[in-house]
Amino acid sequence: MALETYxxxxxxxxxxxxxxxNNPENxxxxxIPIVEKxxxxxxxxxxxFGEHDSIAxxxxxxxxxxxxxxxxxxxxxxxxxxxxxx
Numbered sequence: 001m002a003l004e005t006y007x008x009x010x011x012x013x014x015x016x017x018x019x020x021x022n023n024p025e026n027x028x029x030x031x032i033p034i035v036e037k038x039x040x041x042x043x044x045x046x047x048x049f050g051e052h053d054s055i056a057x058x059x060x061x062x063x064x065x066x067x068x069x070x071x072x073x074x075x076x077x078x079x080x081x082x083x084x085x086x
Contacts, residue, residue: 003041003059006066009052009083016078017053027078034072038065052081 012020020027032042035058043057060066063086070082 011081
């Protein structure tokens with residue numbers, strides 16, 4: 001089955017940013033295994049400016065899987081925005 005490619009744009013909550021300032025960590029180390037467990041593949045991530053703090057390119061089996069991933073990411077409470085573009 002071919003994977004679909006998605007652009008993901010996220011913005012962190014003020015609390016999450018404060019936490020990263022006080023204790024810098026690579027948040028991708030928790031996100032990549034979730035993507036892979038859902039049958040997807042993480043292509044890359046970059047810091048961005050403006051209303052989004054970071055962007056990523058992710059491959060997932062379908063729209064259901066990318067939406068499930070967005071819900072899992074938002075459930076952690078550290079994101080205030082998660083946008084998906086195909």
